[in-house]
Amino acid sequence: REGLQGFSFFSVTPIGLVVLVLGIFYMLVMRFMLKGEEGEQARDGRKRSTFRDLIKDYHLTGRARRLAIRPGSPMIGQRLDDLKLRERYGANVIGVERWRRFRRVIVNVNGVSEFRARDVLLIDMSASDVDLRQFCGEQMLEPMVLRGEYFSDQALDVGMAEVSLIPDSELIGKSVREIAFRTRFDLNIVGLKRDGKALDGAVTDEALQLGDIMLVVGNWRQIALLAKRGRDFVVLNMPIEVNDASPAHSQAPHAIFCLVLMVALMLTDEIPNPIAAIIACLLMGKFRCINAESAYKAIHWPSIILIVGMMPFALALQKTGGVDLVVQGLMDVAGSKGPYLMLGCLFVMCAAIGLFISNTATAVLMAPIALAAAKSMGVSPYPFAMVVAMAASAAFMTPVSSPVNTLVLGPGKYSFSDFVKIGVPFTLLVMVVCVLLIPVLFPF
Structure with a gap:
């Protein structure tokens, strides 16, 4: 809608690699804080x-x-x-x-x-x-x-x-x-x-x-x-080992082929990313990596409805002046201090909103605000948009911030406090890295 050229497939890769390495070292240092529960428990409370x-x-x-x-x-x-x-x-x-x-x-x-x-x-x-x-x-x-x-x-x-x-x-x-x-x-x-x-x-x-x-x-x-x-x-x-058993593990080579093909199609820029993903999904079904019933059950409808609902909500904020009101508040706080502080404020806002809704919906909601803030400051919108993308992905503070967090909550036997103890400091580290590194890769 803004008429700007989008990011390429690998635009986020340099920042992502830095965050990945930082995350590995961070978890090696902080793993002693993750105690979890001793042993695997069955539904009736007995040890499995x-x-x-x-x-x-x-x-x-x-x-x-x-x-x-x-x-x-x-x-x-x-x-x-x-x-x-x-x-x-x-x-x-x-x-x-x-x-x-x-x-x-x-x-x-x-x-x-x-x-x-x-x-x-x-x-x-x-x-x-x-x-x-x-x-x-x-x-x-x-x-x-x-x-x-x-x-x-x-x-x-x-x-x-x-x-x-x-x-x-x-x-x-x-x-x-x-x-x-x-x-x-x-x-x-x-x-x-x-x-x-x-x-x-x-x-x-x-x-x-x-x-x-x-x-x-x-x-x-x-x-x-x-x-x-x-x-x-x-x-x-x-037994516990049933948790590690994959019902279609023999189809793993086919699944990897579909993944590689999808990435290759996305890199060509000849096929839109959604079409490339659909082709990979159809091939997964053809190779019997997954059946139609399992594929249907894998769709998380609440997330889709939330994202679809957020898109007109973000548009309504623009049409009614809500975006301008938020941007004016950001300008009053950080506008005179330079774009770096503005990036930090956007990151904090995204991380805070991500505590309550999914990261994808957060990005949809915050993107217009980031672009409007860049326009008000007279600088390039690309570092602001990238900060929103990274901040929305840095959903480490609660189990409900991201489906990925919810996915590992049970198998890892983590508690809500584990995410808070580990996630809050790591989110702050990621914010510092993003605010300092993104302007180097995407100058103002």
């Missing part, structure tokens, strides 16, 4: 379990094995059900490590899964009397290292959960083998608790009773399906 806790509770320590299939093994090309590994060796195959897209992933297995050379079997050896050396010799398997944190490291591909039968389930009294749990749900039951005590050894032939708690292992997606669609089971407990 980890993979390590579940393995210990169900007496599974030392039972897991990683065995690589050598070329020439009789297992190559054979189906899991045909090999009868559980009956012959007490070996329950709960997953297979296999190369896929330049990295090893853990693939779910069921009765019809066929094995390949160099597959690495993840096995639960429930029978203590089995000769592992004999098993590996007969099937041409090579033992691989299994570190203590293996399951935590593989939390993207393999999950655990505690489940129980509902009271009117038709499966009560049947064994795991009889209900074909692995075939029906693509999950493995590796542990069972009865009357609060874990049963040792294999549980596949144990008749399930009401009140039994089973530990299932498998893909997170299958666990979610069991919780959502399972008519006989209810999921009682999900």
Whole structure:
């Protein structure tokens, strides 16, 4: 509306890099002030379990094995059900490590899964009397290292959960083998608790009773399906690692490609930024990084409505003289002291407004005031507009100042006071940097 040329895509980069470096060093120095809460708490207030806790509770320590299939093994090309590994060796195959897209992933297995050379079997050896050396010799398997944190490291591909039968389930009294749990749900039951005590050894032939708690292992997606669609089971407990599990992590290369493409299109200046973003979103859907339902749920409608409402509100301030009134007040306070003080006042105003509304809405509201202030002082509007952009982005003082702050509030177990203690001093530092650096990059 003002007829001025806009900023380029990388106009803010030099200032942003300085603030980034400053922020890293600031957090390294001030991190001792962030105490948070000890441990992860479930909704009922109890401490949530980890993979390590579940393995210990169900007496599974030392039972897991990683065995690589050598070329020439009789297992190559054979189906899991045909090999009868559980009956012959007490070996329950709960997953297979296999190369896929330049990295090893853990693939779910069921009765019809066929094995390949160099597959690495993840096995639960429930029978203590089995000769592992004999098993590996007969099937041409090579033992691989299994570190203590293996399951935590593989939390993207393999999950655990505690489940129980509902009271009117038709499966009560049947064994795991009889209900074909692995075939029906693509999950493995590796542990069972009865009357609060874990049963040792294999549980596949144990008749399930009401009140039994089973530990299932498998893909997170299958666990979610069991919780959502399972008519006989209810999921009682999900470990902490579920927070780190991404439902579509295998699509990460496609998502990165879409991001790079969007930035490249924005840099060409041939395609408007909103169109470039829409193209990237459509490609995300094409590559199945996200579905339509998730994309719709990701839209934060209150923010959109607030921003759309702020645009006519800012225009109304201009038409009614509200902007001139604010600018006159700023001129009375800082007009005679030079543009640097005016930049500082604009920064403080943006930061104060950002305590109550989103940073984007703050920028929309303050931009006309900054341009009018520059015009009144007879200087370039670019440093004033950039200060508004940076001040609106420096929303560090409260959890509600920015959606990003709200996003990390829960996972980081931060409190409102944490944002105040850390955010207020850092906002002042950013203000000093911006007021001194922006006029160097965008002269008055």
